[in-house]
Structures are given as C-alpha cells and as structure tokens.
Amino acid sequence: MKAFITGGAGFIGSNLADALLQNGHEVIVYDNLSTGHHKFIEHNTSEENYTLVKADVLEKEKLIESMAECDMVFHFQANADVRGGMQNTAIDVEQNILGTHNVLEGIRINGIKKIAFASSATVYGEPEQIPTPEDISPIQTSLYGASKFSAEAMIQAYAEYFDIKSYIFRFVSFMGPRYTHGVIWDFMKKLKQNPAELEILGDGSQRKSYLHVSDGIRAILTAIEMSNEKTNIFNLGNREWINVIDLADIVIETMGLSDVEYTYTGGKRGWKGDTPFVHLAIDKITALGWEPRFTVEETIVDTVRYLMKNEDLLDYRK
Numbered sequence: 001m002k003a004f005i006t007g008g009a010g011f012i013g014s015n016l017a018d019a020l021l022q023n024g025h026e027v028i029v030y031d032n033l034s035t036g037h038h039k040f041i042e043h044n045t046s047e048e049n050y051t052l053v054k055a056d057v058l059e060k061e062k063l064i065e066s067m068a069e070c071d072m073v074f075h076f077q078a079n080a081d082v083r084g085g086m087q088n089t090a091i092d093v094e095q096n097i098l099g100t101h102n103v104l105e106g107i108r109i110n111g112i113k114k115i116a117f118a119s120s121a122t123v124y125g126e127p128e129q130i131p132t133p134e135d136i137s138p139i140q141t142s143l144y145g146a147s148k149f150s151a152e153a154m155i156q157a158y159a160e161y162f163d164i165k166s167y168i169f170r171f172v173s174f175m176g177p178r179y180t181h182g183v184i185w186d187f188m189k190k191l192k193q194n195p196a197e198l199e200i201l202g203d204g205s206q207r208k209s210y211l212h213v214s215d216g217i218r219a220i221l222t223a224i225e226m227s228n229e230k231t232n233i234f235n236l237g238n239r240e241w242i243n244v245i246d247l248a249d250i251v252i253e254t255m256g257l258s259d260v261e262y263t264y265t266g267g268k269r270g271w272k273g274d275t276p277f278v279h280l281a282i283d284k285i286t287a288l289g290w291e292p293r294f295t296v297e298e299t300i301v302d303t304v305r306y307l308m309k310n311e312d313l314l315d316y317r318k
C-alpha cells in the first residue's frame with residue numbers, strides 16, 4: 001500500500017516508517033521536524049519508496065495535497081508533552097484536535113478509507129479498574145488526555161459518516177531506539193548535569209507500564225491485518241509495571257553510576273494530571289496473536305543504552 005504518516009520523523013513514527021518499508025510498502029512522511037529528528041530518517045531519504053514532506057498538519061491545503069492517492073493514513077503527529085497543557089492551554093487543542101480534524105478532512109477529500117491513530121493511556125484519566133480495559137468510560141484529568149479522547153471521537157464520527165475504517169491505539173509510554181522524551185530521558189538529562197543527585201517528581205511510588213517500540217509497532221500492524229470492524233480500539237501495553245524508584249535504580253545501574261542521592265518533589269503525582277498507576281489490559285490485542293517480547297526491565301535497559309550511544313539527543317529538546 002501507499003502509507004501516509006504524520007509525525008513520521010518522530011520516535012514512534014520513524015520506527016513505523018522503517019517497518020512499513022521493510023514490508024514492501026510505499027511511505028510518505030509528513031513532519032514539521034519540530035520534535036522529529038533528521039537522524040531518524042536519513043537512512044531512508046534515498047529510498048525509492050520513501051518521500052519526506054516537511055510541513056505542519058495545521059497547513060491544511062498542503063496536508064490535503066500531500067495525501068493524494070494514498071491508501072492509508074497513520075496519524076501519529078501530536079503535541080507529545082503531557083505536562084505542556086498547564087503552561088500553554090491552547091497547544092493540545094491546536095496540535096491534537098484541530099490537527100486531527102485537518103487530517104480527517106484530507107482523508108475525506110482524497111477518498112482514503114483507512115486511518116490508524118496514536119491515542120494514549122491518558123484518555124482513561126485515573127481509572128478505578130486496573131488493568132484498565134478498553135470499555136471503561138473515562139473522566140479526563142489532563143488537557144492532553146482530553147485532546148486525545150476528543151480526536152478519537154472525531155475519528156469515530158468520520159468513520160460513520162464517510163465509511164472509513166479506523167484503528168485507535170491507546171498507548172502506555174513507548175521506549176526504545178529514538179526515544180526522545182519521558183521519564184528515562186528526563187532522568188538521564190539530570191544525571192548528565194549532576195551524576196551525584198537525581199530529582200524525582202512526586203514521591204517515586206507512581207506505578208507505570210512501558211512497552212518497547214518494536215513491540216508496539218508489531219501490535220499496530222497485527223491489529224490492522226487481523227481486525228476488521230469499522231472502529232477498532234486497542235490498548236497497547238505490557239503485562240508488567242514498575243514504580244518510578246525501581247525504574248531510577250535500573251537507569252543508574254545501566255549508566256554505571258553509584259551513590260546517587262534521590263530527592264523528591266513530593267505527592268502521589270509528578271504533576272497535575274499525572275496518573276499514579278498506569279496499567280492497561282491487553283487481552284484484546286493478545287487475542288489476535290500478539291505478545292510483547294521485551295519485559296519492562298529489558299525495555300528500560302535498551303532505552304538507556306540507546307541514549308548513552310546517542311547522547312546528543314539529551315540536548316535536542318529543552
């Protein structure tokens with residue numbers, strides 16, 4: 001097929017592009033490179049089946065024009081900073097809601113019949129049921145989560161109106177090669193500046209599940225191949241979880257550091273909107289034959305080793 005990937009130069013999008021190319025598909029990457037990185041895509045730029053369009057999803061006419069003759073859209077572009085909505089209350093609306101509307105208009109106008117969307121575990125807010133299944137009715141606790149949930153609703157409405165098949169993936173945090181933001185990135189950046197001390201947001205008791213990006217990409221492609229409802233919603237996560245202190249211990253050990261003093265900002269949450277326990281039920285995706293290959297610890301270690309080899313990425317984002 002001819003696949004169109006918004007955010008295809010970013011962490012997850014560039015890994016997806018690689019997988020699609022390896023499977024013989026044609027790929028158009030649409031990315032403004034604000035958080036994506038040239039080093040994630042440079043190995044593909046000479047490929048005959050690869051095209052890079054450097055533009056923003058808010059450039060509606062450019063977006064619609066670039067989608068022409070594509071068979072499927074993978075909408076992975078977004079503001080990825082869950083905490084950012086506290087300082088800029090418009091960014092999630094603009095990038096995640098309005099951007100998704102522009103993508104859907106491009107799909108409608110070009111007659112494209114399939115979309116895959118990168119949603120988030122944050123749409124569940126603070127659920128009472130752990131592990132959390134897909135059919136929970138969530139109460140929103142962050143602007144980021146609310147924007148993802150709003151985008152999901154628009155996708156489902158367009159699917160009904162215009163006979164589009166949609167695949168919505170609610171992710172836990174992905175880690176692995178090309179990882180450029182999140183808890184490990186934050187810890188390693190802090191430890192690079194001061195290897196004797198590590199500030200941990202909250203009290204360190206927060207429990208989270210993580211998924212290796214290669215496992216996540218396999219899950220996405222499995223769902224698209226095996227599930228054929230008009231709207232297909234899948235949690236993507238791991239069977240395990242880990243608390244933040246234990247995660248910090250693994251990061252420090254993998255970096256070869258010792259005698260690091262932990263300090264804490266206090267409270268059960270790292271910030272307003274942070275969910276103290278994130279663990280998704282994955283029975284729906286595993287019923288299709290997919291299983292994670294990496295444990296949470298293996299995922300953390302692989303991510304740390306990647307960033308140690310690509311230390312420049314610790315300075316790439318503020």
